[in-house]
Amino acid sequence: MDVETLALVQQLYGAQSHYIDEGHAREWAATFTPDGEFHSPSYPAPVAGTEALTKFAADFARQDGVTRHVLTNVHVTPAAGGLTVRAYLQIVRTLPGGPPELLRQTTITDDLVRHAGTWRIRRRTVRRDDMKENR
């Protein structure tokens, strides 16, 4: 893995949570390819494509309180056609005047491909630590 690739991936993951947590829905959707897919057991169906991903992020920002996607343990490996990235993602919610609450501990596995001169997520799969079937 060359250092330029690692730096680009590091910046992608550095930026992504800020986008959705601050309500920048289009910027968050743009971290995926135009046909990008988001698969999570927290939601009834996969979210696919820029338009649906943008709506998903905009809906997320309308929740009560402040929610942060705390991302750690990023590991990048080569994969057929691109990269695989694994990381831990915590959902931390704070209601006004209240303490922060660690709502969910999840693991993400992302397929990354080159698109428009940078790395984007083609498919994200979320597993929740509280769901045995998703381990």
Place this chain on the structure above:
Amino acid sequence: MDVETLALVQQLYGAQSHYIDEGHAREWAATFTPDGEFHSPSYPAPVAGTEALTKFAADFARQDGVTRHVLTNVHVTPAAGGLTVRAYLQIVRTLPGGPPELLRQTTITDDLVRHAGTWRIRRRTVRRDDMKENR
């Protein structure tokens, strides 16, 4: 963003929390420029300049228990005169024999400039997730 800059910034943020959490007040203050400013709604007034920043860090180390500044989601972007760095910063306190407690979830926005051959923080602004006015 070139890889050397990203690596230097990564090391700065890797080091900084250890300095204040281990009581190395002068080293923590030196991550700021000599006229560096720390703005946080958790304290009554901004802290500015090496001497005041050193005293601030020394006072911090005298608190009960062990407090850790857990830093994640570092995102670096170019800015006029330097760099802007955004990150999440959790305050985790553990009292002797007790469980760790997530006290505060905050977001930092730092203005970085070149100083003495490296990158230093010119101004840090902390927002607390529990305070609506600071979102």
Place this chain on the structure above:
Amino acid sequence: MDVETLALVQQLYGAQSHYIDEGHAREWAATFTPDGEFHSPSYPAPVAGTEALTKFAADFARQDGVTRHVLTNVHVTPAAGGLTVRAYLQIVRTLPGGPPELLRQTTITDDLVRHAGTWRIRRRTVRRDDMKENR
């Protein structure tokens, strides 16, 4: 610190928690040198050598629920014969259907050496924030 070294260290720490948390005991043990040592106040004695480290990781994976080693604040410094790496390591456990629980906040100090063309851990020392004697 050159960028290639930092990138290799970043990948080592990105990978390591996934190995133990997903039950890949041999891969976890291989992040240490063949005579690597793991010193933690959470366990009655140090664990040393590939065989013992592999058994340690395999035993860990047999615990109830899902446990994640959430690693943050990685700081790399040169040391005699190699590198020293400091980081924060949180132990987060989730039982089926339950919320994630922050069990322990710890600090790790690792001695890294070159081995077989990459960086490996020669000795890890864990300190627990809840134990005064280990600060």
